Amino acid sequence: MTPERRDPVVPTATYRLQLQPDFPFGAAAAAVPYLASLGVSHLHLSPVLEAVPGSLHGYDVVDHARVRAELGGEEGLRALARTAREHGLGLVLDIVPNHMAMAPRHNRALWEVLRDGPDSPYARWFDIDWKAQDGQVLLPVLGGPLGDEIGRLKVDGDVLRYYDHVFPLREGTAGLPLPQLLDAQWYRPVWWRLARTELNYRRFFSISELIGVRVEDPEVFEATHATVLRLLREGVIDGLRVDHPDGLADPGGYLRRLHEATGGCWTVVEKILADHEHLPASWPVAGTTGYDALRRVDGLFADPAGCGELLGHYRHFAAPQTDRGGDWEATARRAAYQVIRHELATELDRLTRAAGRVCAAAPEPALRDRAPWALRTALQELLVRMEVYRPYTPGDAATVVTEEAAADARRAFLVPEEAGAVDVVRDLLLGRYGDGPEHVEFRTRFAQTASALRAKSVEDTAFYRYVPLLSATEVGGDPGRPALPPEEFHAYCTRVQRDWPVSGTVVSTHDTKRSADVRVALAVLTECPRRWADLLAEVTRAGDDVPDAQLAWAAWQTVFGLGPADPERVAGALLKHVREAGLHTSWTEQQPPYEEAVARFVTAGPCGEPGERVRALRAELEPHIRANVLGTALVHLTMPGVPDVYQGTEAEYLALVDPDNRRPVDFPPGDGGDKAALTRAALRLRARRPEAFGEAATYEPLTAEGPAASHCLAFARSGRVVTAVTRLSLRLAGAGGWQDTELPLPPGRWTDVLDGSREFTGHARVADLFERLPVALLERAGDEAGAE
Incomplete structure (x- = not known):
């Protein structure tokens, strides 16, 4: 209906x-x-x-x-x-x-599929390859090979039990001996390690506990x-x-x-x-939902020159070690190869089979005689070179699977004639050989595999290996270019207001690896990279129990961004960090000696006495962190789009990766200080003047004039609201402050929403605008407020 x-x-x-x-x-x-x-x-x-x-x-x-x-x-x-x-x-x-949970005892639709197989009315719900694994759904739940675990599988009436797992039995099979009973089911419990290579259902990324749904x-x-x-x-x-x-x-x-x-x-x-x-x-x-906005807002508060200098210091810090994420593109590429060959090997296999079916049935001679290994290699080489999550149409494929990427992929073949498989795959993606069901299935599988690979290799692996500036390793971000000039931010906002005026915007979510307040604190380090490097050289002395330099650099940044915190929170986040990075330990190949060394280092170093020196630096830089916190909040709440405020972030909110950022919060969250007052004022202004921010609104960049103009980011909304914030305030202080810098305001009288006693007109002195706070939110006053 x-x-x-x-x-x-x-x-x-x-x-x-x-x-x-x-x-x-x-x-x-x-x-x-x-x-x-x-x-x-x-x-x-x-x-x-x-x-x-x-x-x-x-x-x-x-x-x-x-x-x-x-x-x-x-x-x-x-x-x-x-x-x-x-x-x-x-x-x-x-x-x-x-996707849905792969939990048969709770998922009735899945239960019936496992009981009745492909004839179940629910079989069409799930993305299962019934042609693979002899028509049995692999369930990677066993703690070891079947021979070691079979004694722990128990028949209980019409169900099969394995510890807390419960599975239905196919009708008429309950009385069979256990080995024959297992062979007779529409599913097969297997060692969890087989999920990497043998699985025959689509997952969410590489999470076998979530099964793809065919909506x-x-x-x-x-x-x-x-x-x-x-x-x-x-x-x-x-x-x-x-x-x-x-x-x-x-x-x-x-x-x-x-x-x-x-x-x-x-x-x-x-x-x-x-x-x-x-x-x-x-x-x-x-x-x-707004990760594109998050990336642009974050970029405003990172210093481009300082980002490069910080990267140089990191490379020197980690120089004795190899493969420690000193180059973003190389780090991302290595992570992509690892993920496609290991975590997503089963997805690549299914994609290769789909390509092989098209080639085998094709009337075109150009598609014939393509060995599965050559198709698999071509697919792998093209997938790891994609710079976006996926194509959506054959037309998209031409722009995301480029000829340049194809030329690079061909070089992976030792025999030039075999490299033709790259052209076959690319031509199939571009729709040059038709749109039959098998062609569509292949393009669909490629796109789904591409998105899983991009998410798993970039967000969940490379972001944990490339650590020069942790705040740049955020969903939607580009760690290779953390800083963005104001002109690029303005161009983005202008386009969003024109094309997607009520799109979502965020700066903190349930999925961000660090809350906005943690990230903007870390961004201050791009304004004092030498000072940071010197401090780390002091607190990380030769002979200290440091597991590896990459982890140490990330750990010290973590405690700087978070400030005083429960050591268990820090230790939990860093344990997740090293497992996701997968360099010395991982979720599936855990190395207790290394993980124990990480725990000792975190306790003795970042969360111990040496950590006090890092927290002292944070306290000294607090005015500049505050400028970033307030600036980020105000820009987010007044830029084009619909702002989404994550729970508790109206006040200071210092959180690390999940589950740390998913803890329940108290309402109200206590004395939120200037950030809470700013958030309330901006949100109430949006509610009071929706016409200034909505679909029919306008966005106008405002350019400051004077010696410190580059440190003032400002814009007007519909000629009725002005936002102005300080950026790179530590650099600003070092250069002598605002001096005679002015911000030309649109016509009219402008009232300070955060301090109603102040008004401005014409060319406002930026030092006056930011006299009390490093940000200003102005509303056009008087009768002019309703004028066009």
Whole structure:
């Protein structure tokens, strides 16, 4: 049923709540009066459908038909919606179309597929290759080879048990001897290590506990979206955030179907864009969830010259060791090779089989006689050279799988004649040999594998190996170019206001590796790189128990960015860091001696007495950190787009990678100081003057004049609001301060929103603008406020 078409409710600002059993709908409802007072228009809820019991995030959905009981069920959600409406707030919901939890005892649809096989009505739900593994779904759950574990597999009535795992038995097989019983099932429990190479279902990245869902099938779409669509029709929720659309077979087709089914509600997608990449114009969405904005805001507060100098100091610091991430492009490429050959080997195998089927059945002689190993090599070499997450159409493939990349890929072949496999693969991607079902399947598999490889190799591996400036290793970022000039920021904002004016913007999320307040503290190090290098040379003395230089550099930056913190939080984040980096230990190949050495180093060094010297430097640089914190917050809240405020970040919020950043927060979060006052003032201004920020608004860069002009970033919104912030304040102080620098304001009288007693006109002295705070938010005063 298609809902009646109506104008979508567009938020002015959203507030993200991370729901979990310790923070259910009732706790969210209790926080509503406070959250409404901030000035947001909508609460942004993490996934609310039934998930694996105890889940702290909700992205492991097991039942799309039910609202999660642990959060309060559908009645709890409706009660939250009523409370929110009473306070003038709506709800935006995070949905997960790409995958479900591989948890048969909780996932009824999957249970029936494992029991009844490909004839199950639910078989079409899941992206399973039934032609592989003799038609059995591999379940990588055993702690060792089957021969070692078979004694721990128990038949219990009509189910098979293995510790906490429970699986259904195919009808008529319960009485068979165990070896024959296992052979007779539609699934096969195997050693968990086989997931790397033998798996025959699509996963979320390389996480075998999450199985891909085929929402490209209309019936599957209807079944998995019925509850969410009903909640939209009934006005319980107003908008959607779509998680990981790049994993889908046809993201554009999915989003068009979703747009039609929702009546065109406000929808943003978690799409990670490279600097040169734009969101597909054909997608009927409001925009992205905002990682592209995060990258531009962060870039404003990093010093380009200092980034280069910091990189040089890091290379010297780590010089005795090899392969320690001193070159971003090389680091990313090495990580991509490792991931495609190991973690995603099974995905590459399936893609190679898809290519082989096209070639074998093709009438074109150019496609014939291509050995599987040559196709696999060509695919690998093209995939690791992609600089975006995926292509969406054959036309996209021409721009993301370039001739330059193909020429480079050919050099991987020792025999030039075999290098023709690269051209075969590229031509298939470009649609030069037709659009039959096998051609479409191949292009789809390539795109899905590409997105998994990019996410796993860049976000989850290379970002943990390339550590000169940790704040640059953030989702959507380019660590090879952390700093951006104001002109590039202005150009981005101008384009967003023109093309995607109600796209989402963020600076902290449940997935950021460091909260914005941690990242902007680290950015100050680009303004004093020599001082940082000298300090690390002192605190990391020869003979200290330092596991390796890469880890030491990352650890010291971690405690600088975080400030005083529980050592367990730091140790947990750094343990995750070294396992993700995969240089000395990993999640699947853990090396206890190395990990124990890391723990000792963290306790004795960064979290011990030497760490006090790092924290002392942080305290000394606090005014400049504060300038970055306030500047980042104000730019985020007033730039084009709909700002999403992550829970607790209206005040100082210092968090590391998940699960550290998913802990429940208190409401209100205590005395938030200047940041909380600024956030409240900016959000209330957006709510009071939506016309200055919405779809019909304008964005105008403002250019300061004078000796310190480059340190003032300013812009006007619709001629009614002016934002001005300080950038690179440590460099500014070293150069003598603002002196006679002025900011020409648009016509009219301008009132300081953060201090209503001050007014400005004409050319305002920047020193006066920033007399009390390193930022200024101005509103046009008087009758002129309503004038065009």
